[in-house]
Amino acid sequence: MAAWRVATVVETVPETVHAVTIRLEVPDWPGHIAGQHLDLRLTAEDGYSAQRSYSIASAPDGERIDLDVVRLDDGEVSPYLTTDLEAGDLVEVRGPLGGYFTWEPADPRPTLLVGGGSGVVPLLAMLRHHAALDRPSGMHLVYSARTAGDVLHRDELAALASGPRAVTVTLTRDAGAAPPFRRGRVDRTVLAEVGWPADAAPRCFVCGPTPFVEAVAEALVGLGHAPADVRTERFGPTGG
Amino acid sequence: MDALDGNAVAGTLAELFGSDLTDATTICIGCGDHRPVGTLIAYVGGPGIVLRCRGCLTVQIQIVRTPRRVRIDLRGARLLELVVPTSQR
Numbered sequence: 001m002a003a004w005r006v007a008t009v010v011e012t013v014p015e016t017v018h019a020v021t022i023r024l025e026v027p028d029w030p031g032h033i034a035g036q037h038l039d040l041r042l043t044a045e046d047g048y049s050a051q052r053s054y055s056i057a058s059a060p061d062g063e064r065i066d067l068d069v070v071r072l073d074d075g076e077v078s079p080y081l082t083t084d085l086e087a088g089d090l091v092e093v094r095g096p097l098g099g100y101f102t103w104e105p106a107d108p109r110p111t112l113l114v115g116g117g118s119g120v121v122p123l124l125a126m127l128r129h130h131a132a133l134d135r136p137s138g139m140h141l142v143y144s145a146r147t148a149g150d151v152l153h154r155d156e157l158a159a160l161a162s163g164p165r166a167v168t169v170t171l172t173r174d175a176g177a178a179p180p181f182r183r184g185r186v187d188r189t190v191l192a193e194v195g196w197p198a199d200a201a202p203r204c205f206v207c208g209p210t211p212f213v214e215a216v217a218e219a220l221v222g223l224g225h226a227p228a229d230v231r232t233e234r235f236g237p238t239g240g
Numbered sequence: 241m242d243a244l245d246g247n248a249v250a251g252t253l254a255e256l257f258g259s260d261l262t263d264a265t266t267i268c269i270g271c272g273d274h275r276p277v278g279t280l281i282a283y284v285g286g287p288g289i290v291l292r293c294r295g296c297l298t299v300q301i302q303i304v305r306t307p308r309r310v311r312i313d314l315r316g317a318r319l320l321e322l323v324v325p326t327s328q329r
Contacts, residue, residue: 002251002254002255002258037247037250038251039251051251053248053250053251094251094254094255095251097250097251097254097260097262098247098250098260098262098278099260099262099263099278099323100246100247100262100263100276100277100278100279101247101262101278210242210243210244232245232279233245233247233248234242234243234244234245234248235244235248
């Protein structure tokens with residue numbers, strides 16, 4: 001868990017203008033639970049190293065791991081990962097990390113996932129795992145992005161939204177938002193419409209920038225959900 | 241400085257404690273709340289890591305690393321309770 005492992009970049013796939021999917025092969029990876037993250041470390045030839053945390057985007061799949069990295073132009077690590085990294089490159093990873101913000105497939109309760117921006121990534125792992133296992137319990141994702149062009153994995157999300165799974169994408173900065181997208185922010189009205197009533201006791205996972213997480217968690221508690229059922233993960237630029 | 245969750249420092253905590261600490265719980269010395277470490281407010285932008293209670297803002301845990309030592313100050317956590325088995329995840 002806390003040991004650093006050398007991972008090989010299998011491929012990098014441009015996902016949006018700002019984001020890249022990085023597919024890693026990690027020998028002896030102990031396996032992860034959807035929602036967990038890892039630490040990634042880059043070390044320059046002169047010994048200088050930089051470390052960042054990234055949520056794992058893929059469902060558990062042996063030694064394969066997908067990360068979705070969004071470029072922060074003034075960042076130190078993300079411009080390298082999104083622009084220069086190539087198949088065959090080596091990076092160090094440590095993980096899987098975090099046993100708190102995780103979705104347990106055996107949990108029979110419905111699950112509401114609410115993600116803002118790249119906060120959707122750990123939720124995507126949960127949705128993918130739910131689909132891979134074909135779980136009958138309901139799982140709904142509400143995903144807030146700026147514009148249609150910023151939506152990660154939009155075609156896959158559309159495909160995942162079937163049977164017990166539903167996906168709602170809201171766009172905050174896209175005046176021309178058209179179906180299947182909604183315009184606006186994820187507020188109490190959207191959550192009441194897309195989520196479950198409090199008496200269904202859904203597990204709620206909220207991930208995104210701090211102000212987004214605070215607003216959504218407050219709205220969910222306001223709708224009657226038990227605070228202990230609303231699990232949150234805030235992220236912010238820690239150097240990018 | 242952005243405040244994150246204890247979850248964001250899971251890697252450092254696992255390195256120091258040899259166990260996942262995000263679903264371990266503490267009892268806050270300030271307000272007596274019993275919360276998972278993953279939910280504490282984490283400040284990571286300074287020279288060390290500071291974890292505060294999300295209820296009353298009491299500083300529960302401070303971790304400072306120097307080139308040769310790591311100092312873990314647990315003054316605000318009255319109890320740290322880990323989930324068994326501690327070596328998993």
